[in-house]
Amino acid sequence: xxxHPLRAWxxxxxxxxxxxxxxxxxxxxxxxxxxxxxxxxxxxxxTYWRSVAGFTRGVxxxxxxxxxxxxxxxxxxxxxxxxxxxxAVDGDTVSCRYAIQGGLLALRPGGSVTLAQRAVGxxxxxxxxxxxxxxxxxxxxxxxxxxxxxxxxxxxxxxAAVSRRYxxxxxxxxxx
Amino acid sequence: xxxxxxxxxxxxxQALLPLLADENEVVAVSRGARAxxxxxxxxxxxxxxxxxxxxxxxxxxxxxxxxxxxxxxxFERQDRDAARSVSREASRAGxxxxxxxxxxxxxxxxxxxxxxxxxxxxxxxxxxxxPVTTLRAAMVVGRGSAAFETILGLVKRLPVMITPSWVSTxxxxxxxxxxxxxxxxxxxxxxxxxxxxxxxxPEVMTYRQMIERIAVLLGKRPxxxxxxxxxxxxxxLWLELVTPVNASVARPLVEGLRNPTxxxxxxxxxxxxxxxxPFDAAARxxxxx
Numbered sequence: 147x148x149x150h151p152l153r154a155w156x157x158x159x160x161x162x163x164x165x166x167x168x169x170x171x172x173x174x175x176x177x178x179x180x181x182x183x184x185x186x187x188x189x190x191x192x193t194y195w196r197s198v199a200g201f202t203r204g205v206x207x208x209x210x211x212x213x214x215x216x217x218x219x220x221x222x223x224x225x226x227x228x229x230x231x232x233x234a235v236d237g238d239t240v241s242c243r244y245a246i247q248g249g250l251l252a253l254r255p256g257g258s259v260t261l262a263q264r265a266v267g268x269x270x271x272x273x274x275x276x277x278x279x280x281x282x283x284x285x286x287x288x289x290x291x292x293x294x295x296x297x298x299x300x301x302x303x304x305x306a307a308v309s310r311r312y313x314x315x316x317x318x319x320x321x322x
Numbered sequence: 323x324x325x326x327x328x329x330x331x332x333x334x335x336q337a338l339l340p341l342l343a344d345e346n347e348v349v350a351v352s353r354g355a356r357a358x359x360x361x362x363x364x365x366x367x368x369x370x371x372x373x374x375x376x377x378x379x380x381x382x383x384x385x386x387x388x389x390x391x392x393x394x395x396x397f398e399r400q401d402r403d404a405a406r407s408v409s410r411e412a413s414r415a416g417x418x419x420x421x422x423x424x425x426x427x428x429x430x431x432x433x434x435x436x437x438x439x440x441x442x443x444x445x446x447x448x449x450x451x452x453p454v455t456t457l458r459a460a461m462v463v464g465r466g467s468a469a470f471e472t473i474l475g476l477v478k479r480l481p482v483m484i485t486p487s488w489v490s491t492x493x494x495x496x497x498x499x500x501x502x503x504x505x506x507x508x509x510x511x512x513x514x515x516x517x518x519x520x521x522x523x524p525e526v527m528t529y530r531q532m533i534e535r536i537a538v539l540l541g542k543r544p545x546x547x548x549x550x551x552x553x554x555x556x557x558x559l560w561l562e563l564v565t566p567v568n569a570s571v572a573r574p575l576v577e578g579l580r581n582p583t584x585x586x587x588x589x590x591x592x593x594x595x596x597x598x599x600p601f602d603a604a605a606r607x608x609x610x611x
Binding site: 180181183184185186188189192196204207208209210211212221319 | 429430487489490492520522526528530531534548549582584585586587588
């Protein structure tokens with residue numbers, strides 16, 4: 147049994163009034179996974195992208211340059227492009243945010259992915275939040291019916307599974 | 323205070339000795355005989371064989387452990403034996419603190435053999451009860467640093483680089499002078515006794531960004547093509563062909579490049595606050611050395 151089990155796993159998704167998608171995954175842990183500092187915030191981001199690569203066995207991997215990153219399929223197609231990490235520390239809350247700038251899976255630039263840790267009472271909540279993202283594969287007027295199915299049955303559960311792996315890796319790394 | 327420095331002839335040791343000699347009595351340990359320098363007495367010892375270690379530690383308050391066996395076929399065993407030898411003799415000599423420079427990324431559950439060995443060396447050093455202060459660093463930017471020389475060799479010799487996916491791994495290189503300053507600063511520091519600290523540089527970057535920034539300093543514009551199918555063994559052989567670094571050193575280094583080597587905490591920066599050297603300035607200094 148894991149020394150630091152993930153508790154209170156939740157995943158949710160909704161369409162905002164703007165038409166953008168909001169997706170959120172969270173767990174609760176007893177010990178902080180990172181310290182409240184810029185370094186701690188950066189570690190959230192680094193661990194997230196490692197989770198993506200690990201979950202897909204390297205098929206999907208982030209590649210970073212000055213100015214941002216690209217989530218690549220087999221080192222080629224740009225699935226999503228991101229701005230540089232924006233780290234923030236406010237008391238016990240620490241976060242690392244990446245602006246979505248485009249890519250094959252984004253209908254238009256906009257939205258963000260935020261990895262965060264915040265104190266909740268004597269415990270800590272770890273979250274992955276995607277906000278105002280407009281997926282290319284989402285069902286929409288005029289689009290083929292199967293694009294919505296690809297998002298609902300493919301991309302959305304894939305994202306939730308990556309988040310789960312991210313939480314595990316984050317907590318496992320802390321326990322090491 | 324008397325400090326004994328194991329690994330004194332290495333890149334880090336050479337940068338550390340003058341800082342220590344300013345205020346301390348320094349015993350520098352080498353496998354071969356050396357003449358005394360200002361404030362530094364050289365003694366012969368071989369930590370791997372355990373020879374001369376007890377004499378080198380006689381009367382020491384602090385022992386620096388800057389030794390590694392990278393390049394040896396069985397580096398994990400050699401590092402373990404050497405660390406245990408120093409731990410045992412330090413305990414007998416009544417040493418109050420061992421200061422060890424390990425590597426970032428060693429705590430990673432998927433750490434490479436090299437990074438795991440660096441972490442375990444710290445544990446072996448602590449096995450006889452002497453409190454160990456561990457500083458964990460990523461690449462040290464300085465002339466003679468194996469990792470820095472590897473990157474430099476790539477940039478200098480290749481206009482086009484076919485690189486494995488490790489070029490996208492984030493790292494937090496630190497200037498040689500800064501890591502030496504940190505090492506000197508923790509000696510005898512009550513807040514550092516028995517503690518482990520991440521010693522990151524001021525900037526986080528990928529190896530790709532590092533290659534590009536060194537290239538700018540050298541007036542070059544290499545083209546980098548990232549491929550997902552280069553194994554560590556092939557990468558090491560390829561590095562041996564195009565850089566001055568031996569494959570036996572390159573292989574464990576390359577395997578470690580898959581692990582992010584960035585600081586997770588900033589306690590050392592709070593304990594010893596000073597302005598860290600930006601990467602470009604550190605690299606420029608190394609190129610001019």
